[in-house]
Amino acid sequence: MRDVIVIGLGAMGSAAALHLARAGADVLALDRFGPGHGRGSSHGATRVIRRVYAEGEIYMPLLGRAYALWAAMERDSGQTFLNACGGLDIGPEGGALVRTALKTAEDHAIAHETLDAAAIMARFPALRVPKGMAGVFAPQSGQLFSGAANAWMRETAEAAGAELRWNEAVTGWRRSGKSLSVATARGETRCRKLVIAAGPWTGLLLPSLDPHLAVERQVTGWFTPPPRRARDFANMPVFQADPPGGERFYFLPPAGGMGVKAGLYGHLGERGAAMRRGRMPDEADAALLRRGLRKWLPGADGPPQKLQQCRFTRTADDRFIIGLWPDDPDVAVLSPCSGHGYKFAPAIGEAAAGLALERDSAVDLAPFSVERVLGG
Numbered sequence: 001m002r003d004v005i006v007i008g009l010g011a012m013g014s015a016a017a018l019h020l021a022r023a024g025a026d027v028l029a030l031d032r033f034g035p036g037h038g039r040g041s042s043h044g045a046t047r048v049i050r051r052v053y054a055e056g057e058i059y060m061p062l063l064g065r066a067y068a069l070w071a072a073m074e075r076d077s078g079q080t081f082l083n084a085c086g087g088l089d090i091g092p093e094g095g096a097l098v099r100t101a102l103k104t105a106e107d108h109a110i111a112h113e114t115l116d117a118a119a120i121m122a123r124f125p126a127l128r129v130p131k132g133m134a135g136v137f138a139p140q141s142g143q144l145f146s147g148a149a150n151a152w153m154r155e156t157a158e159a160a161g162a163e164l165r166w167n168e169a170v171t172g173w174r175r176s177g178k179s180l181s182v183a184t185a186r187g188e189t190r191c192r193k194l195v196i197a198a199g200p201w202t203g204l205l206l207p208s209l210d211p212h213l214a215v216e217r218q219v220t221g222w223f224t225p226p227p228r229r230a231r232d233f234a235n236m237p238v239f240q241a242d243p244p245g246g247e248r249f250y251f252l253p254p255a256g257g258m259g260v261k262a263g264l265y266g267h268l269g270e271r272g273a274a275m276r277r278g279r280m281p282d283e284a285d286a287a288l289l290r291r292g293l294r295k296w297l298p299g300a301d302g303p304p305q306k307l308q309q310c311r312f313t314r315t316a317d318d319r320f321i322i323g324l325w326p327d328d329p330d331v332a333v334l335s336p337c338s339g340h341g342y343k344f345a346p347a348i349g350e351a352a353a354g355l356a357l358e359r360d361s362a363v364d365l366a367p368f369s370v371e372r373v374l375g376g
């Protein structure tokens, strides 16, 4: 009998396995694919982290905890996982995105500056920002080296005693008396607690949750500015831009030999079960991302260096799920991510370990409950 089985070894399951193993639990973690595979939501080298949060106040305690844990991970590993190159939230002056970002900064005493369009372009020459737009700049925002961080979390979980098994899909789980039973092609394994961190496949393991989750195809692209513009891009911050009635693009600076990374929330609007598989990126994906580059970073517009498919798993309110399964309090459910969960991974993993080990959480998890999604 295991203390805890974790289903899924993306960012959230890896972080959960790490915190559980470090707390002394006997952990088995299973993934249907191999380490670092590209079929879920956590693959690739980089992700954005923003210290002010235009998505709202409810995320701030979890975000503060995540920053503390990213710093602890850097201390433990001797690696750099967070490049604090600064981050901008750009929207219409006085609009909701700028107002909310500003309020989270002020309420939580986060270092920030408000810049108008001209000031943004003077400081960051790679960016083009229309008049009437403003940005909240947070110097502690930046990019996370997610590929390296995921690998470190997996390795450190194993070193702390967790057993990680790859290419072993969980086909079902059930209550079996006082314990739970988890089935794979290798047979059934019993455990006291279960953590489900299955990303886009969560609804297959929890069918009553499935209608409340939308799996959405995303494509990110990398675009290399010409060498004559390299200096303009050297100090580029991460940023998202939300023009009136428009498309919310996000961009990350060049890193690790790759060019500017570009993405669009919602992308082509392709949703549904078929998006678990998705389809290979094509010209239409590249054209969409280049539209964003032409508008916000014209110096990086050109043929993509690389396109990569990924998946968002969205709830109706775009909030995460971090909570106990209402029908069985020995089961914790993690983070259908709604496309912005990565930066919180260490804090979500810690919260999951707390739920499974029945310990008090460092942050209030009520805004992320399963019940709110199920409508209970």
Ligand SMILES: Cc1cc2nc3c(=O)[nH]c(=O)nc-3n(C[C@H](O)[C@H](O)[C@H](O)COP(=O)(O)OP(=O)(O)OC[C@H]3O[C@@H](n4cnc5c(N)ncnc54)[C@H](O)[C@@H]3O)c2cc1C
Pocket (backbone or CB within 6 Å): 007, 008, 009, 010, 011, 012, 013, 030, 031, 032, 033, 039, 040, 041, 042, 043, 046, 047, 048, 049, 168, 169, 170, 171, 197, 198, 199, 200, 201, 202, 205, 218, 219, 220, 263, 309, 310, 311, 312, 334, 335, 336, 337, 338, 339, 340, 341, 342, 343, 344
């Ligand atoms: C294109 C893109 C860009 C993003 N950018 C950002 C960003 O800049 N900043 C940010 O904060 N967030 C970002 N996100 C969101 C973030 O990456 C996700 O929130 C996070 O990676 C979700 O991790 P996860 O572990 O929940 O899911 P996943 O990474 O999908 O992991 C789930 C795992 O469960 C396994 N699994 C599923 N079913 C089973 C089963 N039955 N048995 C065994 N294993 C199973 C899968 O194989 C998979 O490995 C982005 C997401 C995408 C797609």
